[in-house]
Amino acid sequence: MLKNVAVALLDGVHPFELGVVCEVFGLDRGDEGLPVYDFAAVSAEGSTLGTHVPGLTVSTPYGLDRLEEADLVVVPAGRAYAVRDYPPELLDALRRVVDRGARVLSVCSGAFVLGAAGLLDGRRCAVHWHHAEMLARQYPRAIVEPDVLYVDADPVITSAGTASGIDACLHIVRKEHGPEVANAIARRMVVPPHRDGGQAQYIERPLPRSECDTVGEVLVWMERHLDEEVTVEQLAARAHMSPRTFARRFQQETGTTPYRWILRQRVLLAQDLLEASDETMDAIAGRTGFGNAAALRHQFVRSLGTTPQAYRRTFRGPQAA
Structure with a gap:
């Protein structure tokens, strides 16, 4: 049963994607008969981290050792995640999470962190459509599915951009606690408990033009x-x-x-x-x-x-x- 949740933060984390995880797993809704999680935000790069919003920072007293007891570790999106390096100790910790049977979840470009840890190798995965080609190029052993909102390749779950993180988090709640609990949390958040379709309906596809005049x-x-x-x-x-x-x-x-x-x-x-x-x-x-x-x-x-x-x-x- 899911009880302990940690979100792993890196410098440049996106506040919205972090907020999604906090909203689903970090709020105490025990008075409504809903699950209460032992929740913590964990830093991989110092006690105070910058975000992609100028002037906005995030502080936490928790270090990577907090990941060792988590049933679910979430890696939200962040600035330049597709092109930066990651602390080796974070990648080692994520691998240990999966090795001991716990779950990891990425939101949007957080998938690049899981890729760097080798957790996408041979697995289906999702990422924001804007990053899909780059993720597939950097991690050719990953099976990138650019049209879906999220992929559950348990114990590795990956989601596409922004709001898809909500979809994936509610999916985990639904798996662990049933649809009634997931629906109740969704109602509190004023979001649909399940969205139809995938990313394909949001992808910009300009009309292709030929470089040759033949056709x-x-x-x-x-x-x-x-x-x-x-x-x-x-x-x-x-x-x-x-x-x-x-x-x-x-x-x-x-x-x-x-x-x-x-x-x-x-x-x-x-x-x-x-x-x-x-x-x-x-x-x-x-x-x-x-x-x-x-x-x-x-x-x-x-x-x-x-x-x-x-x-x-x-x-x-x-x-x-």
């Missing part, structure tokens, strides 16, 4: 006619190529196939319309070439891990649904 004009035409059904043969004819040559050139210059390129642009257009208009799902499906609301929903869920209705609520508020 450039066809890309422009495709973008302007997303509501039309087209074949590779028709596109090849516009480019004055054979279908086989066109398909090969398209793959070389865009990194994908014509079908996948069109599908991605249709989903992007649907996202724009869901965010900026009150059009019905059928109308959006017609404008984006999906034909009907059912097909739109199917492809939207496949691409982003959430429904069009949920996406609209997320980015325009519940009244827009």
